[in-house]
Structures are given as structure tokens and as C-alpha cells.
Amino acid sequence: MSPRWWLADSWTMTRRELARWARHPWGAVISLAFPVMMLVMFAFFIGGGMQVAGGGDYKEFLVPGMLVLTMAFGLEGTMTAIAQDLGKGVIDRFRSMPMAPSAVLVGRGVADMLESIVSLAIMIGAGLAIGWRWHGSPASAFAAIGLLLLLRFAMLWCGIWLGLIVGRPDLVMAVQILVWPVAFSSSAFASPETMPGWLGTVADWNPMTATATAVRDLFGNPGVAGTSWAAEHAHLLAVLWPLVLLAIAFPMAAARFRGLSR
Amino acid sequence: MLAIVAEGLRKTYGTKKALDGLNMTVPSGTVHAVLGPNGAGKTTFVRTLATLLRVEEGRARVAGIDVAERPAEVRRRIGLLGQSAAVDEDLSGRQNLELFGRLYHLGARRAAARAAELLERFGLSDTGRKPVQAYSGGMRRRLDLAASLIIEPQILFLDEPTTGLDPRGRTEVWNAVRSLVGGGTTVLLTTQYLEEADQLADRISVIDHGRVIADGTADELKGKVGGDRIDVVVHEAGLLPAAAAVLAAVPGAGAVELDEDRRSISAPVADRMDALNHLVRALHEAGIEAEDLAVRRPTLDEVFMQLTGEHR
Numbered sequence: 001m002s003p004r005w006w007l008a009d010s011w012t013m014t015r016r017e018l019a020r021w022a023r024h025p026w027g028a029v030i031s032l033a034f035p036v037m038m039l040v041m042f043a044f045f046i047g048g049g050m051q052v053a054g055g056g057d058y059k060e061f062l063v064p065g066m067l068v069l070t071m072a073f074g075l076e077g078t079m080t081a082i083a084q085d086l087g088k089g090v091i092d093r094f095r096s097m098p099m100a101p102s103a104v105l106v107g108r109g110v111a112d113m114l115e116s117i118v119s120l121a122i123m124i125g126a127g128l129a130i131g132w133r134w135h136g137s138p139a140s141a142f143a144a145i146g147l148l149l150l151l152r153f154a155m156l157w158c159g160i161w162l163g164l165i166v167g168r169p170d171l172v173m174a175v176q177i178l179v180w181p182v183a184f185s186s187s188a189f190a191s192p193e194t195m196p197g198w199l200g201t202v203a204d205w206n207p208m209t210a211t212a213t214a215v216r217d218l219f220g221n222p223g224v225a226g227t228s229w230a231a232e233h234a235h236l237l238a239v240l241w242p243l244v245l246l247a248i249a250f251p252m253a254a255a256r257f258r259g260l261s262r
Numbered sequence: 263m264l265a266i267v268a269e270g271l272r273k274t275y276g277t278k279k280a281l282d283g284l285n286m287t288v289p290s291g292t293v294h295a296v297l298g299p300n301g302a303g304k305t306t307f308v309r310t311l312a313t314l315l316r317v318e319e320g321r322a323r324v325a326g327i328d329v330a331e332r333p334a335e336v337r338r339r340i341g342l343l344g345q346s347a348a349v350d351e352d353l354s355g356r357q358n359l360e361l362f363g364r365l366y367h368l369g370a371r372r373a374a375a376r377a378a379e380l381l382e383r384f385g386l387s388d389t390g391r392k393p394v395q396a397y398s399g400g401m402r403r404r405l406d407l408a409a410s411l412i413i414e415p416q417i418l419f420l421d422e423p424t425t426g427l428d429p430r431g432r433t434e435v436w437n438a439v440r441s442l443v444g445g446g447t448t449v450l451l452t453t454q455y456l457e458e459a460d461q462l463a464d465r466i467s468v469i470d471h472g473r474v475i476a477d478g479t480a481d482e483l484k485g486k487v488g489g490d491r492i493d494v495v496v497h498e499a500g501l502l503p504a505a506a507a508v509l510a511a512v513p514g515a516g517a518v519e520l521d522e523d524r525r526s527i528s529a530p531v532a533d534r535m536d537a538l539n540h541l542v543r544a545l546h547e548a549g550i551e552a553e554d555l556a557v558r559r560p561t562l563d564e565v566f567m568q569l570t571g572e573h574r
């Protein structure tokens with residue numbers, strides 16, 4: 001398979017997803033509206049009673065957390081789409097055609113990353129609308145966005161891997177439920193310092209916490225005053241965690257995809 | 263020229279033998295049906311030939327090319343209709359076909375032209391922008407079939423093309439398959455219905471537990487399993503023995519089976535019209551009034567009963 005066809009096939013597969021959004025603009029709007037709604041709920045209904053460790057405005061603390069959450073929850077969408085294609089035999093058909101097989105996954109990846117960039121932009125807009133600001137330099141703001149997309153990229157491959165494992169859309173529900181405890185045992189909504197001992201430790205080491213803390217720091221937002229080793233090395237962990245997840249999920253997903261013929 | 267050659271194919275899932283030394287040859291330009299019950303290994307066989315499953319043991323050649331050695335070349339010559347409809351529900355029929363056309367590297371213009379041509383041929387050109395979701399089962403299956411024909415494959419695999427369709431959808435798909443034959447395409451189709459194999463195929467292989475248990479033309483096979491059957495339903499169970507005697511005396515009738523609960527008897531017959539004529543007259547002469555009389559193809563259960571002597 002020549003590189004030219006590989007590129008062409010990957011782009012065709014990406015366009016398949018774009019065509020799907022174009023046909024279902026409301027579906028896209030609803031999936032984008034969900035994190036915005038969460039943001040508003042936490043900021044106005046729950047936020048009044050929330051303390052940020054080390055002081056500071058809860059909204060300023062919350063928005064970076066919600067950005068991380070949006071990236072992490074991208075896993076569900078990726079996983080559902082892969083499981084659906086696999087369950088319905090669409091992937092079988094692609095594999096029986098003289099196209100580059102990996103284009104199936106590359107197309108999915110490119111489309112999901114594009115979607116994540118759009119939802120990130122919308123969430124940042126929503127954050128600005130409720131009074132969140134960044135205080136750092138443009139360079140550090142870009143670095144923050146880079147870290148968020150790196151996390152999404154790791155979640156992309158986790159989602160592909162899990163989707164190939166479950167292979168049936170009905171099992172995706174189970175994972176959707178499991179995502180929530182992971183999200184709540186991170187610093188997305190609350191500082192680990194305010195959680196009971198062991199939960200605080202779990203939250204400290206949660207990959208989502210690392211990205212959230214690093215992003216808060218880069219945006220100049222409050223909530224980065226933690227004293228644990230993990231909190232003090234959040235930037236390092238925010239790079240390391242996604243790379244570790246990728247180092248596991250990417251080869252596993254690739255092996256699983258090749259192993260479909262077993 | 264042989265389009266498909268399978269020699270001693272084996273495939274196991276854990277301890278389950280999905281293919282157990284399966285042999286089959288299909289000449290070019292013919293329609294070959296693989297008839298078997300649930301779990302017989304039909305899908306496993308088709309997926310192996312379509313390069314989706316690694317050959318564990320044995321050899322398979324499609325269009326003269328070894329499936330394990332040169333899968334990419336096999337893929338350029340085949341079309342696959344999987345057991346479930348592999349089209350994108352959110353997109354329109356045209357969008358689906360254009361997508362597949364581009365993935366076959368036809369280029370945008372030729373992909374669009376081919377999509378239009380296929381929609382026309384399968385009676386789907388007036389579906390416009392309607393997403394596949396809104397299609398009937400028969401329409402969806404026809405679109406699926408169209409998608410497997412983008413490159414006019416030399417060999418087409420159809421895995422249970424009509425399972426789950428209503429009679430109308432089934433007829434639509436049958437007509438679509440018939441329109442392919444004559445164009446020189448070799449078709450290998452799997453089915454659970456003897457009638458479907460009979461309607462569409464030149465030759466039939468009956469498979470069970472991953473191996474071929476009988477094969478031949480539809481007529482040869484029907485010879486083996488006793489061909490058509492006649493069912494007679496009577497008013498009361500007390501009449502069954504008398505009616506059974508009458509049916510047994512019909513020329514060309516085989517062993518009569520009794521079903522007390524349904525007040526019916528059933529037997530294979532050699533010549534359906536001749537047997538029906540005889541039977542109506544003989545029942546009348548014996549003074550037995552039948553509530554219902556039907557001539558039908560044997561069910562897959564009955565075929566297996568005849569071929570293997572065991573109930574499934």
C-alpha cells in the first residue's frame with residue numbers, strides 16, 4: 001500500500017465522520033451542550049459552597065477542570081463509534097476491500113481530534129462567558145491547550161482499544177458508568193486536599209488531576225497549591241501520564257485490530 | 263476455471279470446531295449455495311474466503327489466488343455482503359456508495375457515477391438524501407448488495423442475504439441477485455432456507471458442524487431428501503390412521519409422519535402434482551374430509567433429519 005493511498009484512504013474515512021456530523025448537526029450540538037450544561041450547573045448551583053484549597057474563585061478553578069473532563073469523556077464517543085462499526089460488520093467490509101486497513105482507525109482518530117478541538121473552543125468560550133479568565137502568557141495558554149489535546153489523544157487510543165474489545169455498542173454503557181467515579185476522584189471539581197485521606201491520594205495520582213493542575217498553573221488559575229509530590233510535579237505528570245497510557249493503549253489497539261483475523 | 267477452491271479448512275474457537283476439514287469447489291460463473299443451520303460454520307467459511315479470518319489449517323484459493331498468501335490481490339476481486347447490513351445508517355444511500363467507491367480508489371467523479379448507476383440498478387435512485395435509517399429492510403439489504411458490487415467483483419460472497427427480511431424484502435433481494443447472474447459473476451451465498459438455495463443456486467452444499475454433509479444440484483439433493491412434501495390436516499385426530507393409509511398408498515410417497523396435536527400427516531412425494539391429484543381423489547373415495555392440504559418444500563430440519571438421521 002503506497003503512502004499516497006494510505007493518506008487518501010485516511011482522509012476518506014475522516015470525511016465519512018464529517019459527513020455524519022453534517023447530517024446530524026443537532027446530535028453534535030447536544031453532545032457539545034452537555035459539558036457546557038455541567039459547567040453552568042457546577043459554577044452556579046454547587047459552586048457557591050465549594051472551597052478552593054489555597055484560596056481563589058471557584059469558577060476560575062472549575063473551568064480548567066471541565067476542560068479536562070471534556071477531553072477525558074471523549075473516550076466514550078470514540079469507543080461507541082468503534083464498537084458500533086465493529087458490531088455491525090462495517091469494519092469487516094472495510095477489511096475485505098483493497099484499502100489501507102489502518103485508515104479505518106486513522107480516520108476515526110483525525111475526526112475525533114477535530115471534534116475535540118471544536119468542543120475545547122466551545123468550552124473555553126463558555127468559560128469566558130461565565131467569568132473565567134486566563135492570566136498567563138499566550139505561550140503558556142497554548143501549552144495548556146497542548147496538554148489537554150495530549151490527554152485527548154491518549155483517551156482516543158484507549159477508546160479505540162476498548163471499543164475493539166467490547167465490539168458491541170450495548171456494552172459501552174458499562175464503561176460510561178465507570179467513567180464517572182474516575183472523574184469525581186480527580187481534581188476536576190474539587191481540590192484533593194478537601195477529600196478524605198485515601199481518596200485525596202487517589203485523586204492526587206489521577207491522570208486527570210495532573211493535567212488539570214498543570215493547565216490551571218499555565219492559565220494562572222487557582223488550585224495549584226497542593227503539597228504532595230504529585231501536585232508539585234504536575235507538569236511532568238501531565239506529559240508522562242498520557243504518554244504512559246498511549247504506550248499501553250496504542251500497541252494493544254493495533255494488536256487487537258490485526259487480531260480481528262484470528 | 264474454478265472460482266473457489268477450499269481444501270481441508272479447519273478453524274477452532276477454543277474447543278469448538280467452527281470449520282472441521284471443509285472442502286468445496288465452485289466453478290466460475292455459477293451460483294453456489296451453502297445451506298446450514300445456526301452455528302454450522304457458514305459465516306466462518308465466508309469470512310475465511312473473504313480474507314477476514316486467517317486460515318488455520320488447509321488451503322483456500324479465490325479466483326485462483328491463495329487467500330493466506332496474497333490477501334490484497336483477493337480483495338481486489340471480491341465483494342462481500344456480511345450477515346448484518348454494513349452500511350452507515352446516518353448517511354444516505356448515495357453517500358454510502360460514494361464512500362465505498364472512493365475507498366476502492368475510483369476517484370471522486372467515477373465514484374459518484376458508479377453510485378448513481380448502482381442506485382438506479384437496485385431501484386434506489388429516488389431515495390435522495392434520506393438516511394439509510396429510514397429504509398425498509400429490503401431496501402437496506404439492496405443498498406448493502408450494491409455496496410458489495412462497486413468494482414464488479416469476479417466473486418461475490420453473500421452471507422444469509424435474506425435472513426430477517428419479510429417475504430417482500432426477500433423477493434426484492436432474490437431479484438437483485440438473479441440480475442447479477444449471467445454477468446459472469448460467481449456467487450457464493452449462505453442460507454438457512456432450502457427454498458432460497460433452490461431458487462437461486464446451481465449447486466448446493468449442505469454443511470453442519472463445519473463440514474459438508476451433502477452436495478449436488480437442487481434436484482439431486484431433493485432426490486436424496488425426498489423432494490417436496492404434502493401435508494394433510496383432518497378434522498379430528500381419530501381420522502389420522504385412515505388418512506395416513508391413504509397418503510402412504512399414493513404413488514411415489516415416502517414414509518408418513520403423524521402429528522396428533524396438529525391433526526396432521528406429512529410425507530415426501532416424488533411428483534407433487536401427480537401426488538396431489540391422487541391424494542384428493544383417494545381421500546374423497548375413502549370419505550375423509552381434509553381441512554387443509556398443502557404441498558411444500560421440506561424444511562431445513564427435515565433435510566437434516568433425512569441426511570443425518572438425527573433431530574436437531
Ligand SMILES: Nc1ncnc2c1ncn2[C@@H]1O[C@H](COP(=O)(O)OP(=O)(O)OP(=O)(O)O)[C@@H](O)[C@H]1O
Binds near residue numbers: 301306
Ligand atoms: N468469534 C468467535 N468466538 C467463539 N466462537 C465463535 C466465534 N465465531 C463463531 N464461533 C462459533 O463457531 C461456530 C460456527 O459459527 P458461524 O458463525 O460460522 O456459524 P453460522 O453457520 O454462520 O451460524 P448462523 O446461522 O447463526 O450465522 C459456532 O458454534 C459459533 O458459536
Ligand SMILES: [Mg+2]
Binds near residue numbers: 304305306345421
Ligand atoms: Mg452466520
